[in-house]
Amino acid sequence: MSSQQKKPPLLKKITNGLTIGSIITGSTFLHGPPVLVLGLTKIFGASRKIDEANINITNNWLKVNNWLIDHVLPQLKWDISVDENLDLSMQGRYLMTCNHQSWVDTTVNQYFGLKRMPLTRFFTKWELIFIPFVGPAFKILGFPMMKRHSKAQIARNPALKYRDLEEARKACEQLLSQPFTLLNYLEGTRFSPEKHAQQNSPYDNLLKPKAGGLALALNILGDQIDALVDMTIVYPDGAPGYGNFWLGDVSSIAVNLRKIEIPEWVAGGNYEEDAEYRERFQQWVDQLWRDKDQLINRMKQNHAQSAP
Incomplete structure (x- = not known):
């Protein structure tokens, strides 16, 4: 093209x-x-x-x-692939992980999910409640809003750690009254070459995943969800800015959804207190991320081969 x-x-x-x-x-x-x-x-x-x-x-x-x-x-051309083992429903309950490159990621998620999955929520900072329209809407629509405390604050008052966990538990449990998709960007921030280099990330296309949030969500919701879904987004022309997307600078977007099998040992573990469980969980997430990294490479290669 x-x-x-x-x-x-x-x-x-x-x-x-x-x-x-x-x-x-x-x-x-x-x-x-x-x-x-x-x-x-x-x-x-x-x-x-x-x-x-x-x-x-x-x-x-x-x-x-x-x-x-x-x-x-x-x-804008879409290349959307869905795992044949993934049976999506508007009445389902899903946890979703996704790589994070741009503010456009959320728009991509909404474009795909509107007719296939329940409304997607994601963890947000409590401070966003003060943004006109957006903050109150997040709260009203059931987005889990977290009052996160820094490591320094927790060091001065260890009780804050458990308060944060309890807030997260209550926020997740509130979703159980209805169908939901709860999205977790495991990288915790948008990918950039600079961040990738600073982390010395072992992956070609991803930042290091932060497993704690996923462990918490699985601990609270694990036996209540229909599937753990992994969404992978590739922008063959490079990750766009939000304005670039709406101005028509993006020619194609590739999306892959796959179902992740949750090992039986994941249920009932204590990520915060059990060091052995935490290490095992991190190794599991690392393997998921390595598989995802290889998938991104294949998606990029497929696009390059199909380009005129």
Whole structure:
């Protein structure tokens, strides 16, 4: 594919940018207030119907975004592969891991999952609650919001460690009243060559995974979930910025979903207190990450071979 095909002319990019920006802004102001108003009614007691209504409103907002991707970014080609052993349902309960390269990753997840999986939530920092519209919406929609304490704070007050764990437990358990997809970016931050070099990462395409969050989620939800799903995202042209994506600078995105079998020994372990279990769990995650690294290499190679 030529560079002209990959990147739309400047005038078209400006037109697309204005169109998309206006529609997303209008859609946010259309769908955001009802979510907040309905959320306030939960002060008087939790309601499954209110939760379902808010999820439906949020999914309608996502439909607008997906419509824009399909109709305003027609040059974008998708290569989506799903493990034949992975039986997805809108009524399922899933834990999901994913590599993290760009803010676009969440948009990719939403594009794929809208008609295939329950609304995706992910762990967020409690401080985000103060961001207008976004923070309260995260809380209302059941995103686990964590009051994380630093190692220095925990060293001064060890009880904070267990308070953080209890907060995480309560946040995860609140999801069990409904279908859910709980996403965990194991790398903890977006990939960059600089971070990769600083870590001396043993993987070609990934940062080192942080296994603690996954261990906690499996400990709390393990016997309640339908599958542990691993999503792998590859941007053959390089990881784009969010603005670059919506301006049409991305020509193709490859996505792979596979089901990860959870070993029986994972259930009931104590990652925080049992050093032997923690080491075994980290070795398991390391192997998952090595398999994922090889998968990314194959996905890149397949794209290179299929390119004209």
